Amino acid sequence: xxxxxxxxxxxxxxxxxxxxxxxxIVVPALTLFLGVEIRYAIGASIxxxxxxxxxxxxxxxxxxxxxxxxxxxxxxxxxxGGVLGGVLAGLLDPRWLYLCFGxxxxxxxLAMSRQRDADGALPLHPDxxxxxxxxxxxxxxARGVPPRVYEVVxxxxxxxxxxxxxxxxxxxxxxxxxxxxxxxxxxxxxxLKAATATSxxxxxxxxxxxxxxxxxxxxxxxxxxxxxxxxxxxxxxxGGSVLGRTRSGxxxxxxxxxxxxxxxxxxxxxxx
Amino acid sequence: xxxxxxxxxxxxxxxxxxxxxxxxxxALPPGPAEHAAPPAPGGSQGPRAASAESVLAGVExxxxxxxxxxxxxxxxxxxxxxxxxxxxxxxxxxxGDPAPLSFRQLADGLxxxxxxxxxxxxxxxxxxxxxxxxxxxxxxxxxxxxxxxxLLALLVLVILLGSFVVGRFGx
Numbered sequence: 001x002x003x004x005x006x007x008x009x010x011x012x013x014x015x016x017x018x019x020x021x022x023x024x025i026v027v028p029a030l031t032l033f034l035g036v037e038i039r040y041a042i043g044a045s046i047x048x049x050x051x052x053x054x055x056x057x058x059x060x061x062x063x064x065x066x067x068x069x070x071x072x073x074x075x076x077x078x079x080x081g082g083v084l085g086g087v088l089a090g091l092l093d094p095r096w097l098y099l100c101f102g103x104x105x106x107x108x109x110l111a112m113s114r115q116r117d118a119d120g121a122l123p124l125h126p127d128x129x130x131x132x133x134x135x136x137x138x139x140x141x142a143r144g145v146p147p148r149v150y151e152v153v154x155x156x157x158x159x160x161x162x163x164x165x166x167x168x169x170x171x172x173x174x175x176x177x178x179x180x181x182x183x184x185x186x187x188x189x190x191x192l193k194a195a196t197a198t199s200x201x202x203x204x205x206x207x208x209x210x211x212x213x214x215x216x217x218x219x220x221x222x223x224x225x226x227x228x229x230x231x232x233x234x235x236x237x238x239g240g241s242v243l244g245r246t247r248s249g250x251x252x253x254x255x256x257x258x259x260x261x262x263x264x265x266x267x268x269x270x271x272x
Numbered sequence: 273x274x275x276x277x278x279x280x281x282x283x284x285x286x287x288x289x290x291x292x293x294x295x296x297x298x299a300l301p302p303g304p305a306e307h308a309a310p311p312a313p314g315g316s317q318g319p320r321a322a323s324a325e326s327v328l329a330g331v332e333x334x335x336x337x338x339x340x341x342x343x344x345x346x347x348x349x350x351x352x353x354x355x356x357x358x359x360x361x362x363x364x365x366x367x368g369d370p371a372p373l374s375f376r377q378l379a380d381g382l383x384x385x386x387x388x389x390x391x392x393x394x395x396x397x398x399x400x401x402x403x404x405x406x407x408x409x410x411x412x413x414x415x416x417x418x419x420x421x422x423l424l425a426l427l428v429l430v431i432l433l434g435s436f437v438v439g440r441f442g443x
Contacts, residue, residue: 001354047395054401055343058336068332072409072424079431083438090439133420204402205428211399212435219439222391223357226350229398233347 004034005227008048012235018255021203022232023049023174024108027101028262032269036224038097042089042173043214044225046207048232049175053204055233060197067137067190067198070152071205074162078180078202079209081166086213089171095270101172102266108178109259112252124189127153139191153189161187162202170210175203335408339401349394357387403432 011025023045030041060066089097130136135152165179177199184195214220378396381389410425 001358047398050398050402051343051346054339054398054405057405058333058340061333061336068409069421072406072413072421072428075406075428076424076431079428079435083431083435086435087438201405205406205432208399208402209432209435212432213439215395215399216436216439220395222388222395223354225395226354226391229395230347230350233343 001223001227004030004036004044004224005231007034008228008231009235009238012048012052012232012237013239014235014255015232016236016239018112018252020108021049021052021175021177022236023172024105024259026228026232027173028105028266030224030228031098032262032265038094038101039089039214039219040221040224042097043211043219043221044228045173046086046169046211046214047220047225048229049169049173049207050204050211051229051233052236053175053200053207055237056200057204060200063197064138064140065193065197066201067135067152067194068201069133069135070137070158070184070188070190071198071201073133073135073155074159074180075202075205077159077163078166078169078176078206081163081168082170082206082209083166083213085167085170085172086210086217087170088167090213090217090219095272097172098266098270102263102268102270104168104172104174105259105263105266109256109263111178111182112259113256122154122187122189124151124153126151127155129155137190137194139194148191150191150194151189154187158183158188166206166209169203169206170213173210175207177203331412332409335405339405342397342401346394346397349397350391353387353390353392353394355387356385356390360387403429406432 007029008022008026011022011029014025015022026045026048027038027041030036030044031038036044057066061068130152133155135155136149137152138147138149140147161179161183165176165183168174168179169176177196180199180202181192181195184190184198185192188195190198211220378389378392380386382393406425406428410422410429413425414422
């Protein structure tokens with residue numbers, strides 16, 4: 001248990017350094033190295049996702065970055081996805097969970113290896129639905145620059161992808177920011193900061209929906225989930241505050257390789 | 273506390289998104305926009321003083337701080353619960369099958385200061401935080417007569433509460 005706690009701290013620190021949640025590291029650590037059954041590992045991870053999201057929300061709301069309307073609009077579809085993903089995880093053979101998790105890690109590594117910037121952004125055609133719902137937001141300007149108003153577009157596409165992200169979150173116990181942030185920034189036209197902040201809020205709600213399924217099925221073992229949630233939270237806040245400035249391309253590159261190696265091991269476990 | 277996401281905003285977002293800003297006037301003509309959405313809080317320009325939005329954000333901030341305190345309390349409870357469980361000689365890394373949690377079990381466990389029950393309570397507190405946040409947002413939307421968003425919040429609440437029932441069928 002102490003090992004799980006320490007591993008979770010490491011996962012939180014590492015995740016914060018490279019801009020991921022702890023779940024993608026915690027689940028393989030628990031299953032491959034500590035021999036925990038994957039459903040308990042995912043149950044523990046989903047709880048830790050709620051903890052980090054809730055802890056980070058205050059800062060994002062204070063900074064006025066989170067778009068509360070966009071969040072609320074996307075939450076029903078991510079939450080339904082989260083419940084379905086959680087149910088699916090209970091029905092599938094654990095092998096499939098290993099395979100899915102390994103694939104998700106590989107795709108995450110792929111996404112990380114590409115430079116993510118606004119080049120891939122889709123053009124901004126006005127979306128009548130977004131206007132009707134008053135989804136536009138503002139990002140505070142820096143140093144005397146007035147706040148900038150942005151419009152939100154492609155609301156329906158966003159809702160569909162959010163549903164898929166919810167399924168992934170519930171099935172594998174990860175937050176799914178790697179899907180939600182690009183969806184909001186590149187497809188829905190939100191500034192990256194606003195997308196990140198809004199994603200953080202939504203992740204807590206999605207994870208709570210999945211956590212309900214895991215808890216009521218008995219897949220949340222308090223003596224695993226407790227230390228893991230505490231560890232990831234401590235690690236993530238430490239990683240975010242103390243080491244946050246030292247982001248380097250090298251660390252990212254090493255992390256991508258590690259992700260790929262572990263993804264392979266997860267897939268192999270699935271075939272074993 | 274800093275979220276994982278915060279570090280993901282490198283390479284100033286002002287730069288690459290510059291062109292978007294310049295097209296904004298075309299995309300959002302003041303006239304038609306106001307015409308299309310009269311109740312939208314704040315126009316496309318000008319100070320958005322004391323709009324429902326800023327009240328919402330203010331209350332949300334208070335709540336977010338409250339909820340962050342909830343996370344800290346939960347964290348403390350986890351530590352206490354784990355220590356208690358270890359001192360009672362519970363097998364670490366729970367190899368036993370944790371049964372689906374029932375409230376009676378939890379209440380009994382808390383009454384006898386059972387370590388696992390304390391951790392369970394802490395985890396439930398953690399899960400409750402986003403649920404309460406959605407409920408609070410729903411109330412705020414309803415008070416600002418924002419019917420659609422109030423209903424959305426209600427829908428999310430129903431899903432969240434329903435999730436606690438769904439898992440029992442798959443067990």
